[in-house]
Amino acid sequence: MSHRFSDINESKANFDEIYMMDDPRGYFSVLGALDYMIPDVAEPVIRQILAARARQLRREPLVLDIGCSYGINAAVHRFPVTFGTLRRRYARREMMSVSSNELAQLDCNFYASWPDTGIGRFIGLDASAPAIRYARQVGLIDKGVVADLERDPLSQSAADVVRKADVLLSTGSIGYVTERTYRSILGTLERPPWVVSFVLRMFPYEEMSATLKRFGLVTERLAGVTFVQRRFRDVAEFERSLEALAARGVDTSGFESDGLFQADLFVSRLEADVEALPLEDLITVISGRNRPVGTRYVQVETDEGMQIGLEP
Numbered sequence: 001m002s003h004r005f006s007d008i009n010e011s012k013a014n015f016d017e018i019y020m021m022d023d024p025r026g027y028f029s030v031l032g033a034l035d036y037m038i039p040d041v042a043e044p045v046i047r048q049i050l051a052a053r054a055r056q057l058r059r060e061p062l063v064l065d066i067g068c069s070y071g072i073n074a075a076v077h078r079f080p081v082t083f084g085t086l087r088r089r090y091a092r093r094e095m096m097s098v099s100s101n102e103l104a105q106l107d108c109n110f111y112a113s114w115p116d117t118g119i120g121r122f123i124g125l126d127a128s129a130p131a132i133r134y135a136r137q138v139g140l141i142d143k144g145v146v147a148d149l150e151r152d153p154l155s156q157s158a159a160d161v162v163r164k165a166d167v168l169l170s171t172g173s174i175g176y177v178t179e180r181t182y183r184s185i186l187g188t189l190e191r192p193p194w195v196v197s198f199v200l201r202m203f204p205y206e207e208m209s210a211t212l213k214r215f216g217l218v219t220e221r222l223a224g225v226t227f228v229q230r231r232f233r234d235v236a237e238f239e240r241s242l243e244a245l246a247a248r249g250v251d252t253s254g255f256e257s258d259g260l261f262q263a264d265l266f267v268s269r270l271e272a273d274v275e276a277l278p279l280e281d282l283i284t285v286i287s288g289r290n291r292p293v294g295t296r297y298v299q300v301e302t303d304e305g306m307q308i309g310l311e312p
Contacts, residue, residue: 008175008203010240011241011243012241018030018031019069019131021100023103023134024070025095027069028083028086028091029087031230032083034230034232034233037230038198038227038229038230039072039073039082039083040083042198043076043077045283047077048282049167049282050120061119061121062167063121063165063169064125064169064185064193065122065124066125066168066177067125067172067176068125068131069128070134070135075140077122078111078117078118078140079111079117104134104138111138111140112139120167121142122142124143124144124145125185126144126145126146132144149184150178150180150181154188162189163189164189164190166191166194168182168193168195169196170198171198172263174197174208175203178207186212186215192217192270193217194268194269195219196266196267197265198229198263198265199263199264199266200261201226201245201255202244202248212268216270216271217270218274219266220274220279221265221266222279226262227265228263229260229261229262230260231259231261232260241256242256242257252299257299
């Protein structure tokens with residue numbers, strides 16, 4: 001990870017432990033309590049992009065979900081479930097009492113009971129072996145790669161898994177992974193991919209765009225909309241994140257200052273693809289800004305200057 005990204009990550013709460021468990025109950029408990037919603041608000045956009053990619057390829061695209069964790073993007077895309085419904089499922093006392101192996105079998109049956117309405121097939125990349133194992137065990141991803149490409153080169157076995165990917169997807173990994181990870185992946189692909197990245201506004205994307213350009217890909221940012229990720233965990237995270245955004249010259253008024261992490265959408269494709277179908281014509285969006293959330297930190301202008309309050 002670059003030094004700049006590691007500094008910015010100091011602004012955010014650390015949730016590393018929830019990705020290293022044998023099943024996703026802790027993941028849904030911790031992030032669900034913060035109204036984590038990026039998988040849900042991103043899904044309609046991902047569906048439109050995959051539909052366009054499928055029309056271009058004349059087949060179902062293969063999606064490499066970078067930082068896939070427990071396969072949540074695949075779950076909400078392929079089946080009629082949301083992050084919220086899955087959170088409530090795992091919060092039931094009956095589900096809390098079973099072992100991880102029993103839960104995996106229950107989840108395998110649960111997903112198998114739904115029609116698969118996905119447009120793409122999913123493979124995953126994550127540094128967490130337990131998360132990849134779970135996502136594969138319950139059938140959310142076809143194959144998975146356990147690797148930290150910020151530190152290690154892409155192995156031959158991993159390259160064999162990712163080389164046929166048509167779409168590289170991230171709904172929150174940028175900032176934890178950088179252009180180094182993407183260079184490793186892009187260097188082994190059989191064809192130029194579409195790269196879809198939902199990126200928190202506190203993280204710069206210029207170096208990533210420059211890297212993608214070297215592989216022939218033109219990057220567009222969807223103008224006029226941001227996508228909500230979650231609420232801030234506490235006042236310390238709120239203050240530090242606003243400071244990091246201010247350091248980048250980002251105006252947070254009506255956005256992060258209202259207590260919600262905001263992400264931009266970047267899509268990178270070959271220039272001919274961009275010219276044939278510009279991003280603004282490719283998708284319509286639901287940002288999540290009007291979704292109900294719990295009590296959140298907000299920045300309020302008062303006679304004594306900016307103050308932090310709690311808004312229910």
